[in-house]
């Protein structure tokens with residue numbers, strides 16, 4: 001007799017990474033069991049979401065590790081101080097997931113889904129992990145917007161996390177933008193290569209190869225905050241990405257208790273650079289409600305950045321930026 005699994009073939013659209021996503025830990029009690037904790041975790045009013053292969057890395061690293069602090073809920077999240085929209089995005093929202101703050105580039109959020117729930121995230125009040133299939137903002141509206149705003153040269157896909165979209169949807173988006181002559185650059189900001197490295201599938205790489213010929217430049221900005229995120233699987237996905245024409249950059253958030261020393265940042269940026277990724281942004285933490293325990297003062301941040309600057313070459317040094325609550329955009333460290 002055949003095993004049940006053989007009788008029920010896996011649908012072709014459900015790749016291993018999508019299964020890992022679907023089987024993620026989604027509740028505090030589930031996480032407690034997985035981590036085999038003796039003392040219960042804080043019951044926080046924000047979602048919990050971690051794919052199991054990554055949760056295993058956290059378990060191995062230990063509950064006090066920089067890895068755990070970024071993803072395991074903490075009682076500090078019950079602190080009611082902070083803002084719900086700490087960067088004032090709503091001021092520039094154009095509908096359909098578009099935020100147009102700068103002349104020549106727009107942010108586009110094709111999904112509100114992320115591969116993980118980061119405890120420090122400034123979107124932690126908006127994200128939903130329940131549905132992989134929320135390609136909801138009508139793409140045609142976005143392309144109409146781009147067609148009537150030819151000053152926009154670059155579309156920056158953020159989220160949520162654009163790499164959580166299926167290959168088909170990803171391809172549909174690139175196809176749509178490549179039909180607009182004024183859009184010559186496309187950029188993705190993503191944490192997925194770190195959290196679900198097996199998302200970098202042969203088909204995904206093929207799509208990247210195809211579309212890197214249709215745009216002047218395609219860029220992937222990888223979000224990573226600590227060297228302990230460099231698992232063998234993440235490094236393997238970087239190696240695959242490097243074989244395409246993608247420009248690889250990084251963005252990190254300065255987080256108290258996680259990476260708040262120039263030494264931690266130096267090894268992170270060296271690790272990235274050695275693996276073909278140029279450090280692009282270091283964000284000062286946002287004063288987000290439920291994430292205030294990651295906050296540093298501007299003076300502390302500036303001191304860490306100054307020390308970093310005198311200990312690494314300019315090639316390794318990202319821009320240190322801070323977002324303003326009023327929606328006026330990022331400011332460079334030297335301005336504050």
Ligand SMILES: *Cc1c(COP(=O)(O)O)cnc(C)c1O
Pocket residue numbers: 099100101102105106107156329330
């Ligand atoms: C950060 C950001 C961008 C991208 O800015 P770059 O300087 O090009 O990296 C675009 N739009 C908004 C609203 C942003 O916050």
Ligand code: SF4
Pocket residue numbers: 114115116117118120121122123124127159160161191223
């Ligand atoms: S992946 Fe990015 S958007 Fe998603 S929860 Fe983490 S920081 Fe927030």
